[in-house]
Amino acid sequence: MSSFWNHNITVSIFGESHGPAIGVVLDKLPSGEYIDAEELRNFMARRAPKKDATSTQRRESDMPNIISGIYNNYTTGTPLAAFINNTDTHSQDYSNISKLARPGHADYTGALRYKGFNDVRGGGHFSGRLTAPLCFAGAVCGQILERRGIYTGAHILQIHNIKDTGFDPCGVSREDIIALRHKKFPVINDKKGTAMTNDIAKAREAMDSVGGIIECIVTNVPAGIGSPIFEGLENSIAQLVFGIPAVKGIEFGAGFKVAEMLGSQNNDEFYVDEFGHVLTKTNNHGGILGGISSGMPIVFRVAFKPTPSIAKEQETVDLSSMKNETLKIKGRHDPCVVPRAVPCVEAAANLAILSHMLSYPNF
Secondary structure, eight states, rough: TTEEEESEEEEEEEETTTTSSSEEEEEEETTOOOOOOHHHHHHHHHSSSSSSSTSOOOOOOOOOOOSSSETTEOOOOOOOOEEEEEEOGGGGGGGGSSOOOTTTSSSHHHHHHHTTSSGGGGGGGEEEEEGHHHHHHHHHHHHHHHTTTOEEEEEEETTTTTOOOOOTOOOOHHHEEEHHHOSSOOSSSSSHHHHHHHHHHHHTTTOOOOOOEEEEEEEOOOOOOBSSSSSSSHHHHHHHHSEEEEEEEEEEEEEEGGGSSSSHHHOOOEETTSSSSEEEESSSTTTTTTTTEOOOOOEEEEEEEOOOSSSOOOOEEEETTTEEEEEOOOSOSOOSSHHHEEEEEEEHHHHHHHHHHTTTTTO
């Protein structure tokens, strides 16, 4: 199934944007892991729409209802199932597009794949709404990892053509990661954040949208996690990250900049620190070599396209009559998905890292 992922941990995501509920089933989690309900709610709240001009006016509580897999706040080892009710749906906003393919959306390809029976309301199963159960799953995995000292953090690196300060690829403190989680707009340079929010508001006023880049770092992953070829850490992270709607690219370490480098510039020289740990002086490899963790921070960046639902009139096709038409999209949409996608990227990383850590002898 396309909404099913299996690598030591099994994840199955279900539901549609305007259906009664959405949810997730997590299987093969270790038993006896304490899960803090308040921390889960805090993680989910970071994905929820903001009460400002940077996000949709749709209001959902996103509080997960856990129906199995946790008892007395501890994982039981059996499937952890949770659902999230959809309560603020305006399905009438989509009445005029049941046959009109929205540019940039999966309406056309979804109609082909499912022979016209796919739910188009709010994007159906293709919607960014489905990142809520992904965040729940990643939040659970994140708590298990943090108990082992592994922390995942992300920030908005770029909105449109405005750039934030990047992470230090050789190390970010636990305190820095936690500080970002408590920011309303998660950037390192708050002045850049203000410029970004103004740019998003400007796009909304122009009935348009903008995209951007999220940078993510995972600290304290021990060396030796992962496998080569098809079982690499990059493979797992990339597969889960591409499960987030609107993602169009991912790069690890120095990423595409390596194409401009000489080998002597790109290679990260090794050394032994005062504690007897093998580290590298730089981190162009992004903490992964041959699909296996090196012990350096895992660093990657994710590119998001501008929100395809914009208020400007656009040309399209009526799939029922196969005639050219014009379309003006109604409804409530984010002028930029990037701010709300920050915890989604963290969640995908948490799932990938924990799935590989479960094979680690000392886990």
